[in-house]
Amino acid sequence: MSADRSRLPIPGPARPYHFPRIDKSGLPNGVRVWTVNHASIPIVTLSLLIRRGAADDPPGREGLAAVTVDMMDEGSGDRSAIEIHEALSRLGGQLDSDIGADGTVLTVTCLNRFLGPALTLLADIVARPSLREVDFERVRQLRLHRLTQLRDMPGAVADRAFVKLLYGSHPYGHTPLGNEPSLSSLTVDHVRDFHESVIRPGDATLVVAGDCDHQEVERLAADAFGDWTAATASATPKTVPLPHPARLNIIPRPGAPQSELRIGQVAASRSTPDYHALVAANMVLGGQFVSRINLNLREEKGLTYGARTSFDFRRMAGPFSLQVSVQTAGTAQAIHESLDEIAAIRGSRPVTTDELAMGVAALTRGYARNFETAEQLGRAVTQIALYDLPDDYFDQFVPTLERVTPADVTRVTTDYLDPSRLTTLVVGDYDSIGRDLGRLDLGHATLLSADTF
């Protein structure tokens, strides 16, 4: 049979996918032990989730949570940082630390025959770190150097300044890295206090995914984490009123060949009932290659290598943002087009049935590919643990998303996106683009310095 090129083949029915069962138990000290069996390859992924993160940094000590997490693998008992990492590498494992606003995850992936020793090492790192002053000084210094270097990375400058513009002194108003004054003021005692009062078994979930048995994990986890005791918890972060940033903000970067842009506002929390409608809306607006904004800026105008929008759903309302680097001469045009696309999806050019179906299908039809490896499954389960999602969350995701209508998209984009409140930040060559920006009708531009973030 030869190929029929007169039309595209239409896929038949998909083989159904079901998210695997999550087995759950707990240790007397409050550590939750969750496992997902996935036995195709002899690999296990161990993740220790703490439901506290950079939003728990006390005011004036921004960066403390991240420094603390950084310090946890800097030695335990009489072992130095080097010795901890030598032990890890004998297991073929590597430690990944991921700290976000709401949570912290430490992950080790290794061959399943090393499950026991890997759990012990992970417990040594999380529950029994040495937190020595000499290591603290080095870790802090490296982070200060990192801040220095980030001043030259336009994307990092934009990210750090943008959260400050949107959130001010709110717990989400800084990135996990903190800033130079706050890092400089930290002492090792701050780290010890933070570890004691924030990194606690009652906020911890151990997620093991891969070729493993729940009972065995539970037994090994009891050995490794059983002695970990809780101190009194520190208070959880308090929300504060949000600032009212200027609509147009510029951080000059003389001679830059591109402008780094952020456009956005504080939008929605992870618990919003409109979660699925916002996810669908974002797909059409800027969440995929064939989204309106990427097709406009990249495929029609050639102004960029790519544009993306996202809703960052968190425990409290997280930001919606557009991220893009555009060639310097096209800066004002790109801002104008982007604001226009965001305004249009709220009603003047509402999503069509086809657009919505396409955006939804891009997420639902290939859904199974999100759960192929132990690491992917482990990551998915930590999301359930972090945000108290139901166990059938991933099985319900597809049918729930498929129920979203174009009217839902119009409603949620109207409710959560407000063009008159969108904040635009440009990191770029002000001398070249200032005049064009002045014609954007976004009011007086506020000039900022990268050094102040």
Place this chain on the structure above:
Amino acid sequence: MNISYRKHTLANGLDVLLHEDRSCPIVAVNLWYHVGSKNETPGHTGFAHLFEHLMFEGSKHHDKGFFPPLQGAGASLNGSTNADRTNYWELLPSNALELALWMESDRMGYLLPALTDAKFKNQRDVVLNERRQNYENRPYGLAPMAMLAALFPPDHPYHWTTIGEIADLNAAHVDDVREFFATYYHPANASLSIAGDIDSDAALDLARRYFDDLPAGPAVMPVRPDTPPLGAESRFVLEDRVELPRLHIGWIAPAMFAHGDADLDLACDILANGKTSRLYRRLVYEQRVATDVSAAQNSREIAGFVQVAATAAPGHTLAELERAIVEEIGKLADEGPTEDEIQRGRTQAETQFVFRLQSIGGFGGKSDQLNAYNVFVNDPDYFQPDLERYRRVTRESLQSAVHTYLTTSRRAVLSIVPKGKTILAMPGSQPTRVS
């Protein structure tokens, strides 16, 4: 360690590789063309990659974007170009396999009827923006241009980067696309791998249906120039928008899979990969004279190169870092790795090979690896021999490779310094510019 596969070569020369893994209802389609920036010539750099972009802009029977039908069917997809090859892949629910084969075969057979000057110019603008974003506007982003130019002579195909030079990209013409397509984009210069939730017989039938009638093209002459060893040490300085100076040291090294390649790979791990490595320990952990250090053996088809890079902490000089790096390399050459380092290296290698079997698709998934081994060594099931190379590394063989290749007298030393601060470069560095 191996993965079960079948290989069929169609009459037009297309290799079809099939691997069944039914653990998840998804399938990976992966297509390699054995062409990369090494097939370019001076004055025409960046073209292989620019061409890759045009492969996403429509073909005769589907003259619109490549993404919408596939993303609508639930696919993730991408492509990439490097010095040696260009690859394209889709990872999609298994019911959509035929759609991916339809799309891939249409652009392999019928790209040119849909090509227009407008598409060409638009994608050239996109590529120029990719270059600005990932190289020009990124701290230390121009280091690859300067290092490759210093290591390989001007007529050597590794002298330039895959992204290419701005002037060459601006001079490229839509007619060049036609010639490039006719020369390189045809079945006999390609390898198609299908992995995942498939029945091999049915998948092969589908591959035949869509690819069998595409005409075989002219044989592609292998690019096999001599790679002259560096005759001496050379030192260069590049000014960049950075806060801290960074040192890059480069050496010519063996090609991919050649004698010494695995040894240097492990040597780089021992020197500067992770907190257990010798240079991290010395420069960052103990002496605190550097903020970071890294080392890598870059294995390529014609030749490889090793690069060690380190950034000076404030108040410290690149010369300090250089001295320590030379000392640690000398020590590794003279005394060799410890037994613990060898053992850890082997465990890490075994683990990495098992990790690589986790995914069927995407960059580095099983479908991509089958193609890599098929294209580079003509044996898709080269996993075990590849792993054996690492198991065979001994103290002596590693010492010998370090001693032979990482010599102070034949290397390129690049200092990247803040603008106006060439005084911070290694002594005797010549100013260099990249374009």
